[in-house]
Amino acid sequence: MYPRIAWAEARTGERIIVSNVSVIPMDVAGVIAGRDIVIADGRIAAILPHGESVAEPGDERVDGSGLFVMPGLWDMHTHIAASDNASAPNPADLPPDIARMLITDRLARYLRHGVTGVRDLGMRRDLLPLAAELRARRDLPHMVYAGPLIDGSPVPWSSGLEIHLERPEDAAALIAELAGEGIDFVKVYNRVTPEVFAAVTAAARDNGLPVAGHIPFAVSTRDAVAAGMTWIEHGYVNLFKDCTEAGNSAMTSVLGAWMEGGYEARYRRFDALYAGRDATACRALYSEMGEAGVFVAPTPHLDLPLDLFVGEVELAELSPAARASCATGLGQFADIPADLRARMIANLTEHYRELRAAGVRFLAGSDAPTDCQGYGRSLHQALEFFVRLGLTPHEALATATVNPALALGREDIGRVREGARADLLFLSANPLEDIANIHAVAAVMLGGAWVGQAAQPR
Incomplete structure:
Protein backbone atom coordinates (compact mmCIF):
# COMPACT_ATOMS: atom_id res chain seq x y z
CA MET A 1 0.00 0.00 0.00
CA TYR A 2 1.19 3.49 -0.81
CA PRO A 3 0.79 6.24 1.80
CA ARG A 4 -2.42 8.24 1.65
CA ILE A 5 -2.26 11.87 0.58
CA ALA A 6 -1.46 13.91 3.65
CA TRP A 7 0.18 17.27 4.15
CA ALA A 8 2.84 15.74 6.40
CA GLU A 9 4.02 13.64 3.46
CA ALA A 10 4.98 16.58 1.28
CA ARG A 11 8.38 15.09 0.45
CA THR A 12 10.35 16.32 -2.53
CA GLY A 13 11.04 13.60 -5.10
CA GLU A 14 12.01 13.63 -8.72
CA ARG A 15 8.43 12.85 -9.59
CA ILE A 16 5.12 12.50 -7.77
CA ILE A 17 2.72 9.69 -8.68
CA VAL A 18 -0.82 9.89 -7.33
CA SER A 19 -2.30 6.42 -7.71
CA ASN A 20 -5.86 5.26 -8.33
CA VAL A 21 -7.54 8.65 -8.36
CA SER A 22 -10.74 9.60 -10.20
CA VAL A 23 -10.08 12.40 -12.71
CA ILE A 24 -12.47 15.25 -13.50
CA PRO A 25 -10.63 16.58 -16.58
CA MET A 26 -13.04 19.52 -17.23
CA ASP A 27 -12.24 19.73 -20.95
CA VAL A 28 -14.54 16.72 -21.39
CA ALA A 29 -17.60 15.81 -19.35
CA GLY A 30 -17.71 13.27 -16.59
CA VAL A 31 -15.24 11.36 -14.43
CA ILE A 32 -12.45 9.01 -15.48
CA ALA A 33 -12.00 6.52 -12.66
CA GLY A 34 -8.92 4.52 -11.71
CA ARG A 35 -6.06 6.63 -13.00
CA ASP A 36 -2.47 7.22 -11.94
CA ILE A 37 -1.24 10.78 -12.44
CA VAL A 38 2.50 11.26 -12.94
CA ILE A 39 3.77 14.74 -12.11
CA ALA A 40 7.22 15.99 -13.09
CA ASP A 41 8.77 19.44 -13.41
CA GLY A 42 5.58 21.08 -12.23
CA ARG A 43 3.40 19.56 -14.94
CA ILE A 44 1.25 16.52 -15.56
CA ALA A 45 3.62 14.17 -17.37
CA ALA A 46 1.19 11.28 -17.82
CA ILE A 47 -2.30 10.08 -16.93
CA LEU A 48 -2.35 6.28 -17.02
CA PRO A 49 -4.74 3.48 -16.11
CA HIS A 50 -4.15 2.48 -12.50
CA GLY A 51 -1.23 0.09 -12.20
CA GLU A 52 0.51 1.09 -15.41
CA SER A 53 2.73 3.77 -13.86
CA VAL A 54 6.21 2.60 -12.95
CA ALA A 55 7.99 4.31 -10.07
CA GLU A 56 11.58 5.44 -10.46
CA PRO A 57 14.17 5.92 -7.69
CA GLY A 58 13.35 9.04 -5.67
CA ASP A 59 9.71 9.20 -6.73
CA GLU A 60 7.05 10.15 -4.21
CA ARG A 61 4.08 7.82 -4.60
CA VAL A 62 0.82 8.36 -2.73
CA ASP A 63 -2.52 6.60 -2.72
CA GLY A 64 -5.38 8.62 -4.18
CA SER A 65 -8.02 5.93 -3.76
CA GLY A 66 -11.42 7.46 -3.10
CA LEU A 67 -10.31 10.94 -4.17
CA PHE A 68 -11.40 13.07 -7.10
CA VAL A 69 -8.89 15.37 -8.78
CA MET A 70 -9.82 18.42 -10.81
CA ARG A 109 -6.36 31.23 2.38
CA TYR A 110 -7.22 30.85 -1.26
CA LEU A 111 -4.84 27.92 -1.57
CA ARG A 112 -6.39 26.18 1.42
CA HIS A 113 -9.67 26.18 -0.52
CA GLY A 114 -8.14 24.87 -3.73
CA VAL A 115 -7.95 28.24 -5.46
CA THR A 116 -4.68 28.31 -7.40
CA GLY A 117 -5.26 31.53 -9.36
CA VAL A 118 -6.86 34.93 -8.81
CA ARG A 119 -7.79 37.86 -11.00
CA ASP A 120 -7.67 41.10 -9.05
CA LEU A 121 -10.07 43.84 -10.13
CA GLY A 122 -8.65 46.87 -8.40
CA MET A 123 -5.81 47.91 -6.13
CA ARG A 124 -4.10 51.19 -5.44
CA ARG A 125 -1.36 52.04 -7.88
CA ASP A 126 1.26 52.24 -5.14
CA LEU A 127 0.68 48.54 -4.40
CA LEU A 128 1.69 47.39 -7.88
CA PRO A 129 5.35 46.72 -6.91
CA LEU A 130 4.20 44.51 -4.02
CA ALA A 131 1.74 42.69 -6.30
CA ALA A 132 4.57 42.00 -8.77
CA GLU A 133 6.74 40.67 -5.94
CA LEU A 134 4.02 38.33 -4.66
CA ARG A 135 3.04 36.93 -8.02
CA ALA A 136 6.65 35.97 -8.65
CA ARG A 137 6.49 33.61 -5.67
CA ARG A 138 5.98 29.97 -6.56
CA ASP A 139 4.23 29.18 -3.27
CA LEU A 140 1.29 31.57 -3.86
CA PRO A 141 -1.58 31.44 -6.35
CA HIS A 142 -1.12 32.78 -9.85
CA MET A 143 -2.23 36.37 -10.06
CA VAL A 144 -3.35 38.68 -12.83
CA TYR A 145 -4.40 42.22 -11.99
CA ALA A 146 -5.68 45.52 -13.32
CA GLY A 147 -4.07 47.81 -10.79
CA PRO A 148 -6.05 51.03 -10.26
CA LEU A 149 -9.45 51.27 -11.89
CA ILE A 150 -10.11 54.02 -14.42
CA ASP A 151 -13.04 56.23 -13.48
CA GLY A 152 -14.45 59.60 -14.44
CA SER A 153 -14.82 62.65 -12.25
CA PRO A 154 -14.45 62.03 -8.50
CA VAL A 155 -17.42 61.72 -6.16
CA PRO A 156 -17.57 61.95 -2.34
CA TRP A 157 -17.38 58.17 -2.01
CA SER A 158 -14.36 57.70 -4.28
CA SER A 159 -12.15 55.17 -2.52
CA GLY A 160 -8.61 55.94 -3.62
CA LEU A 161 -8.48 52.89 -5.89
CA GLU A 162 -9.36 55.08 -8.85
CA ILE A 163 -7.44 57.15 -11.32
CA HIS A 164 -9.84 59.87 -12.38
CA LEU A 165 -9.50 60.30 -16.12
CA GLU A 166 -11.60 63.17 -17.43
CA ARG A 167 -9.91 64.01 -20.75
CA PRO A 168 -9.72 61.53 -23.63
CA GLU A 169 -6.37 62.95 -24.72
CA ASP A 170 -4.78 61.75 -21.46
CA ALA A 171 -5.75 58.10 -21.95
CA ALA A 172 -2.89 56.93 -24.18
CA ALA A 173 -0.12 58.08 -21.86
CA LEU A 174 -1.84 56.72 -18.76
CA ILE A 175 -2.50 53.27 -20.18
CA ALA A 176 1.06 53.05 -21.51
CA GLU A 177 2.40 53.93 -18.04
CA LEU A 178 0.24 51.31 -16.35
CA ALA A 179 1.26 48.71 -18.92
CA GLY A 180 4.87 49.50 -18.08
CA GLU A 181 4.08 48.98 -14.40
CA GLY A 182 2.96 45.43 -15.10
CA ILE A 183 -0.84 45.42 -15.24
CA ASP A 184 -2.44 42.56 -17.18
CA PHE A 185 -5.64 44.31 -18.22
CA VAL A 186 -7.45 47.62 -17.84
CA LYS A 187 -10.50 48.05 -15.61
CA VAL A 188 -12.96 50.85 -16.35
CA TYR A 189 -15.58 52.02 -13.90
CA ASN A 190 -19.00 53.60 -13.66
CA ARG A 191 -18.41 57.29 -14.31
CA VAL A 192 -16.17 57.10 -17.36
CA THR A 193 -17.64 59.19 -20.18
CA PRO A 194 -18.24 57.71 -23.64
CA GLU A 195 -15.39 59.81 -25.06
CA VAL A 196 -12.91 58.69 -22.40
CA PHE A 197 -14.13 55.09 -22.70
CA ALA A 198 -13.39 55.11 -26.43
CA ALA A 199 -9.92 56.54 -25.80
CA VAL A 200 -9.16 54.02 -23.03
CA THR A 201 -10.24 51.00 -25.09
CA ALA A 202 -8.15 52.21 -28.02
CA ALA A 203 -5.12 52.73 -25.78
CA ALA A 204 -5.60 49.31 -24.20
CA ARG A 205 -5.73 47.73 -27.65
CA ASP A 206 -2.52 49.53 -28.63
CA ASN A 207 -0.82 48.07 -25.55
CA GLY A 208 -2.20 44.56 -26.00
CA LEU A 209 -4.33 44.74 -22.85
CA PRO A 210 -7.87 43.36 -22.48
CA VAL A 211 -10.55 45.73 -21.19
CA ALA A 212 -12.62 44.68 -18.19
CA GLY A 213 -14.84 46.39 -15.67
CA HIS A 214 -18.24 47.88 -15.14
CA ILE A 215 -20.07 49.01 -18.22
CA PRO A 216 -20.00 52.77 -17.59
CA PHE A 217 -23.34 54.35 -16.78
CA ALA A 218 -23.25 56.53 -19.90
CA VAL A 219 -22.18 53.76 -22.31
CA SER A 220 -24.60 51.21 -23.74
CA THR A 221 -23.88 47.53 -23.42
CA ARG A 222 -23.77 47.17 -27.20
CA ASP A 223 -21.31 50.05 -27.59
CA ALA A 224 -19.09 48.70 -24.80
CA VAL A 225 -18.85 45.31 -26.48
CA ALA A 226 -18.29 46.87 -29.91
CA ALA A 227 -15.40 48.89 -28.47
CA GLY A 228 -13.69 45.69 -27.33
CA MET A 229 -14.88 45.24 -23.75
CA THR A 230 -14.98 41.45 -23.58
CA TRP A 231 -14.56 40.98 -19.81
CA ILE A 232 -17.67 42.36 -18.09
CA GLU A 233 -17.91 42.44 -14.32
CA HIS A 234 -21.30 41.73 -12.75
CA GLY A 235 -24.11 40.46 -14.85
CA TYR A 236 -27.62 41.76 -14.40
CA VAL A 237 -29.12 45.19 -15.10
CA ASN A 238 -25.82 46.42 -16.56
CA LEU A 239 -26.20 43.79 -19.31
CA PHE A 240 -29.85 44.20 -20.25
CA LYS A 241 -30.20 47.97 -19.77
CA ASP A 242 -30.19 48.46 -23.56
CA CYS A 243 -33.42 46.45 -23.74
CA THR A 244 -35.29 48.65 -21.24
CA GLU A 245 -37.05 51.98 -21.59
CA ALA A 246 -34.65 53.35 -18.98
CA GLY A 247 -31.63 52.63 -21.21
CA ASN A 248 -28.40 54.00 -19.78
CA SER A 249 -30.24 55.39 -16.75
CA ALA A 250 -31.24 51.90 -15.62
CA MET A 251 -28.32 51.42 -13.24
CA THR A 252 -28.59 54.89 -11.72
CA SER A 253 -32.30 54.27 -11.17
CA VAL A 254 -31.42 51.13 -9.19
CA LEU A 255 -28.90 53.05 -7.09
CA GLY A 256 -31.43 55.82 -6.51
CA ALA A 257 -34.08 53.37 -5.35
CA TRP A 258 -31.58 51.75 -3.01
CA MET A 259 -30.49 55.02 -1.43
CA GLU A 260 -34.08 56.14 -0.94
CA GLY A 261 -35.74 52.91 0.13
CA GLY A 262 -33.07 50.39 1.07
CA TYR A 263 -32.59 46.88 -0.26
CA GLU A 264 -36.24 46.05 -0.79
CA ALA A 265 -36.63 49.11 -3.02
CA ARG A 266 -33.46 48.14 -4.88
CA TYR A 267 -34.75 44.63 -5.52
CA ARG A 268 -38.18 45.86 -6.59
CA ARG A 269 -36.48 48.14 -9.11
CA PHE A 270 -34.48 45.14 -10.38
CA ASP A 271 -37.74 43.24 -10.73
CA ALA A 272 -39.54 46.06 -12.55
CA LEU A 273 -36.71 46.59 -15.02
CA TYR A 274 -36.48 42.88 -15.78
CA ALA A 275 -40.25 42.48 -16.19
CA GLY A 276 -40.38 45.51 -18.49
CA ARG A 277 -37.46 44.60 -20.73
CA ASP A 278 -37.85 43.76 -24.41
CA ALA A 279 -36.90 40.08 -24.15
CA THR A 280 -36.49 39.66 -27.91
CA ALA A 281 -34.12 42.61 -28.11
CA CYS A 282 -32.19 41.26 -25.12
CA ARG A 283 -31.69 37.87 -26.74
CA ALA A 284 -30.40 39.56 -29.90
CA LEU A 285 -27.97 41.62 -27.80
CA TYR A 286 -26.78 38.52 -25.95
CA SER A 287 -26.14 36.81 -29.29
CA GLU A 288 -23.90 39.72 -30.28
CA MET A 289 -22.07 39.34 -26.97
CA GLY A 290 -21.60 35.62 -27.53
CA GLU A 291 -20.28 36.17 -31.05
CA ALA A 292 -17.85 38.78 -29.71
CA GLY A 293 -16.41 36.28 -27.22
CA VAL A 294 -17.62 38.10 -24.12
CA PHE A 295 -16.93 36.67 -20.67
CA VAL A 296 -19.10 37.79 -17.75
CA ALA A 297 -18.33 37.48 -14.04
CA PRO A 298 -21.92 37.59 -12.77
CA THR A 299 -21.35 37.81 -8.94
CA PRO A 300 -24.94 36.77 -8.10
CA HIS A 301 -24.62 37.76 -4.46
CA LEU A 302 -24.85 41.41 -5.58
CA ASP A 303 -28.24 40.80 -7.19
CA LEU A 304 -29.93 38.77 -4.43
CA PRO A 305 -30.36 39.18 -0.67
CA LEU A 306 -26.98 38.66 0.95
CA ASP A 307 -28.37 36.44 3.70
CA LEU A 308 -28.79 33.74 1.04
CA PHE A 309 -25.00 33.58 0.80
CA VAL A 310 -23.67 34.47 4.25
CA GLY A 311 -24.32 32.53 7.45
CA GLU A 312 -22.39 31.64 10.57
CA VAL A 313 -19.84 29.50 8.70
CA GLU A 314 -19.13 32.30 6.22
CA LEU A 315 -18.90 34.93 8.96
CA ALA A 316 -16.30 32.82 10.74
CA GLU A 317 -14.02 33.20 7.69
CA LEU A 318 -13.86 36.99 8.10
CA SER A 319 -11.63 39.19 10.21
CA PRO A 320 -13.16 40.10 13.60
CA ALA A 321 -13.95 43.67 12.50
CA ALA A 322 -15.49 42.54 9.22
CA ARG A 323 -17.44 39.81 11.03
CA ALA A 324 -18.97 42.30 13.45
CA SER A 325 -19.88 44.72 10.67
CA CYS A 326 -21.41 41.99 8.51
CA ALA A 327 -23.38 40.41 11.33
CA THR A 328 -25.07 43.76 11.89
CA GLY A 329 -25.53 44.49 8.21
CA LEU A 330 -27.22 41.19 7.42
CA GLY A 331 -30.22 42.36 9.43
CA GLN A 332 -31.11 44.66 6.52
CA PHE A 333 -32.25 41.64 4.51
CA ALA A 334 -34.49 39.98 7.09
CA ASP A 335 -37.68 41.69 5.92
CA ILE A 336 -37.30 41.09 2.18
CA PRO A 337 -40.65 39.39 1.33
CA ALA A 338 -40.56 35.74 0.33
CA ASP A 339 -42.47 36.37 -2.92
CA LEU A 340 -39.96 39.03 -3.98
CA ARG A 341 -37.06 36.70 -3.16
CA ALA A 342 -38.63 33.93 -5.25
CA ARG A 343 -39.23 36.29 -8.19
CA MET A 344 -35.66 37.56 -8.07
CA ILE A 345 -34.25 34.02 -8.14
CA ALA A 346 -36.57 33.08 -11.02
CA ASN A 347 -35.60 36.21 -12.98
CA LEU A 348 -31.88 35.66 -12.48
CA THR A 349 -32.21 31.99 -13.44
CA GLU A 350 -33.90 32.92 -16.70
CA HIS A 351 -31.40 35.71 -17.36
CA TYR A 352 -28.45 33.36 -16.90
CA ARG A 353 -30.06 30.74 -19.12
CA GLU A 354 -30.53 33.24 -21.96
CA LEU A 355 -26.94 34.47 -21.68
CA ARG A 356 -25.53 30.95 -21.75
CA ALA A 357 -27.76 29.96 -24.66
CA ALA A 358 -26.30 32.87 -26.61
CA GLY A 359 -22.73 31.67 -26.02
CA VAL A 360 -21.77 34.14 -23.30
CA ARG A 361 -19.31 32.40 -20.98
CA PHE A 362 -19.38 32.86 -17.23
CA LEU A 363 -16.46 33.42 -14.88
CA ALA A 364 -16.75 32.63 -11.18
CA GLY A 365 -15.87 35.54 -8.94
CA SER A 366 -16.34 36.25 -5.24
CA ASP A 367 -15.72 40.02 -5.19
CA ALA A 368 -14.02 39.40 -1.84
CA PRO A 369 -13.76 41.09 0.57
CA THR A 370 -16.78 43.23 -0.32
CA ASP A 371 -20.27 42.28 0.89
CA CYS A 372 -19.01 39.90 3.58
CA GLN A 373 -17.21 37.62 1.12
CA GLY A 374 -14.26 35.75 2.59
CA TYR A 375 -11.23 34.72 0.57
CA GLY A 376 -11.64 31.16 -0.70
CA ARG A 377 -14.88 29.82 0.72
CA SER A 378 -16.97 32.51 -0.96
CA LEU A 379 -15.85 31.21 -4.36
CA HIS A 380 -17.21 27.79 -3.39
CA GLN A 381 -20.46 29.54 -2.43
CA ALA A 382 -20.61 31.20 -5.84
CA LEU A 383 -20.28 27.80 -7.56
CA GLU A 384 -23.05 26.38 -5.39
CA PHE A 385 -25.32 29.29 -6.22
CA PHE A 386 -24.66 28.96 -9.94
CA VAL A 387 -26.17 25.49 -9.69
CA ARG A 388 -29.14 26.85 -7.77
CA LEU A 389 -29.55 29.35 -10.62
CA GLY A 390 -29.73 26.69 -13.31
CA LEU A 391 -26.17 25.70 -14.23
CA THR A 392 -25.20 22.04 -14.11
CA PRO A 393 -22.39 21.17 -11.70
CA HIS A 394 -20.04 20.76 -14.67
CA GLU A 395 -21.04 24.17 -16.05
CA ALA A 396 -20.52 25.73 -12.62
CA LEU A 397 -17.07 24.17 -12.22
CA ALA A 398 -16.15 25.37 -15.72
CA THR A 399 -16.64 28.98 -14.58
CA ALA A 400 -13.64 28.54 -12.26
CA THR A 401 -11.48 26.26 -14.46
CA VAL A 402 -11.89 25.98 -18.22
CA ASN A 403 -13.50 29.38 -18.75
CA PRO A 404 -10.76 31.30 -16.91
CA ALA A 405 -8.20 29.45 -19.04
CA LEU A 406 -10.05 30.51 -22.18
CA ALA A 407 -10.44 34.09 -20.99
CA LEU A 408 -6.74 34.34 -20.15
CA GLY A 409 -5.66 32.58 -23.35
CA ARG A 410 -3.83 29.84 -21.45
CA GLU A 411 -3.67 26.23 -22.55
CA ASP A 412 -1.76 25.08 -19.46
CA ILE A 413 -4.40 25.67 -16.76
CA GLY A 414 -8.04 24.82 -16.16
CA ARG A 415 -7.84 21.20 -17.30
CA VAL A 416 -6.42 17.91 -16.03
CA ARG A 417 -4.51 16.62 -19.04
CA GLU A 418 -0.98 15.74 -20.02
CA GLY A 419 1.22 18.80 -20.38
CA ALA A 420 -0.92 21.03 -18.19
CA ARG A 421 0.44 22.67 -15.06
CA ALA A 422 0.00 20.50 -11.99
CA ASP A 423 -2.27 23.01 -10.23
CA LEU A 424 -4.67 20.45 -8.79
CA LEU A 425 -7.52 20.21 -6.31
CA PHE A 426 -8.11 16.83 -4.64
CA LEU A 427 -11.58 16.29 -3.18
CA SER A 428 -12.90 13.49 -1.01
CA ALA A 429 -16.29 13.51 -2.78
CA ASN A 430 -17.53 14.08 -6.34
CA PRO A 431 -18.62 17.67 -7.05
CA LEU A 432 -20.37 16.57 -10.25
CA GLU A 433 -22.82 14.59 -8.12
CA ASP A 434 -23.30 17.38 -5.59
CA ILE A 435 -21.66 20.76 -6.09
CA ALA A 436 -21.47 21.16 -2.30
CA ASN A 437 -18.67 18.59 -2.42
CA ILE A 438 -16.42 21.39 -3.67
CA HIS A 439 -15.91 22.11 0.06
CA ALA A 440 -14.47 18.62 0.64
CA VAL A 441 -10.85 19.65 0.06
CA ALA A 442 -8.39 16.82 0.78
CA ALA A 443 -5.23 18.30 -0.71
CA VAL A 444 -4.01 21.01 -3.07
CA MET A 445 -1.07 21.02 -5.43
CA LEU A 446 0.46 24.14 -6.98
CA GLY A 447 2.97 23.74 -9.77
CA GLY A 448 3.57 20.13 -8.83
CA ALA A 449 4.24 20.80 -5.14
CA TRP A 450 1.96 20.08 -2.22
CA VAL A 451 0.93 23.26 -0.44
CA GLY A 452 -0.08 24.04 3.17
CA GLN A 453 -2.90 22.80 5.33
CA ALA A 454 -6.08 22.37 3.31
CA ALA A 455 -9.49 23.57 4.39
CA GLN A 456 -11.20 20.86 6.41
CA PRO A 457 -13.73 18.74 4.47
CA ARG A 458 -17.19 19.47 5.70
Missing part, protein backbone atom coordinates in the same frame (compact mmCIF):
# COMPACT_ATOMS: atom_id res chain seq x y z
CA PRO A 71 -8.01 21.58 -11.95
CA GLY A 72 -7.26 24.16 -9.32
CA LEU A 73 -9.90 26.88 -9.16
CA TRP A 74 -9.58 30.50 -10.23
CA ASP A 75 -11.39 33.38 -8.51
CA MET A 76 -11.90 35.68 -11.46
CA HIS A 77 -13.16 38.68 -9.51
CA THR A 78 -11.47 39.50 -6.24
CA HIS A 79 -9.71 42.34 -4.46
CA ILE A 80 -6.73 40.96 -2.56
CA ALA A 81 -5.50 44.39 -1.50
CA ALA A 82 -8.74 46.02 -0.36
CA SER A 83 -9.97 46.96 3.11
CA ASP A 84 -12.41 44.38 4.45
CA ASN A 85 -14.44 46.84 6.55
CA ALA A 86 -15.05 50.56 6.72
CA SER A 87 -12.78 51.12 9.72
CA ALA A 88 -9.75 49.27 8.33
CA PRO A 89 -6.99 51.14 6.48
CA ASN A 90 -6.18 50.28 2.91
CA PRO A 91 -3.20 47.91 2.82
CA ALA A 92 -1.30 50.59 0.91
CA ASP A 93 -1.42 52.74 4.05
CA LEU A 94 0.07 50.02 6.26
CA PRO A 95 3.81 49.52 6.85
CA PRO A 96 5.15 47.51 3.89
CA ASP A 97 5.89 44.39 5.96
CA ILE A 98 2.36 44.41 7.41
CA ALA A 99 0.79 44.91 3.98
CA ARG A 100 2.88 42.05 2.60
CA MET A 101 1.85 39.79 5.48
CA LEU A 102 -1.86 40.66 5.09
CA ILE A 103 -2.01 40.03 1.35
CA THR A 104 0.12 36.89 1.63
CA ASP A 105 -2.30 35.53 4.24
CA ARG A 106 -5.25 36.19 1.94
CA LEU A 107 -3.57 34.36 -0.92
CA ALA A 108 -2.70 31.45 1.37
